[in-house]
Structures are given as C-alpha cells and as structure tokens.
Amino acid sequence: MQVTIPILKEMFKECNKTYFENKLKMCNFSLYSSTTEKGRFTTGRIWINKRLNWTEETLKGVLIHEMVHYYVDNIIGEYNFLFPHGYKFIKVCSNIKKKYGYEVPMSDTIYRYSILKQKESLTITERLEILCLGPINYLLSWIF
Ligand SMILES: [Zn+2]
Structure with a gap:
C-alpha cells in the first residue's frame, strides 16, 4: 500500500486514542526515501519512508514506534538524541504492552x-x- 499524509494523520488519531490516552498533539508528517530506515522522529515531526511496501500492520507498527519517540520528547520531556531507544523509550513501550497488549516494534531501522x-x-x-x-x-x- 502507498503511504500518504492523510493516511498517516488518520492512523495517528486512532493510535493516539487507543495507546496514548489522546495525550499527543497532532504532529507534522513528512514522506522521504531511505534504504536504511523505515521511519524517523525529529522534534514535532514524524518521517515515514515512502519507498517501502507497507501493509496496514507494518505501517501502524512504525508509526506507533515514532509516536513513542514523540511521547518521550513531548510528554516526558527528556529525549535522548544519542540513544533514542534507551530506558525511557523501553518503559513507554512496556507500558503499552502491559495496558493494551500491543508489542511496539523496537527498531525503526531496516x-x-x-x-x-x-x-x-x-x-x-x-x-x-x-x-x-x-x-x-x-x-x-x-x-x-
Ligand atoms: Zn526509533
């Protein structure tokens, strides 16, 4: 499936409601090309690799992964740019797993x-x- 910004915004709203208690403000989205990443997060913006052949499930996984980065940056307020998948990231993921039974993919690299x-x-x-x-x-x- 071809990823588009409207699809991402819609999915963001759903996931925000389901996994983040609607705490996240809508962020900006960009589509880009990469051979090493599925997506990335920079402050206030989620980037999704438009070259990949996404399914709804794989796209949702990467989107939630980036939303966890956003949550750590925006809600917890201590984003570790050197090790973005460190302790705080893992903690948010394990809370989601505990509360909602959803396993957030731990990596956004290919x-x-x-x-x-x-x-x-x-x-x-x-x-x-x-x-x-x-x-x-x-x-x-x-x-x-
Ligand atoms: Zn990541």
Missing part, C-alpha cells in the same frame, strides 16, 4: 542483521557483526 542473514557468503567481520549486534544493542539500551 535490520542490518536480516540483510546480513540473507547474504550467501559472509566475511569474517560480517560474522562478528551478527554475533555482536544483538548483545550490544541490548546493553546500550539498559545503560542509557
């Missing part, structure tokens, strides 16, 4: 891990990368 997994032959560095990526991300998220 997984390097899954790209590597699909390759037929891997260099030594790429093998090391696969081994290290998971634990490093996990550790960083608890430290910051």
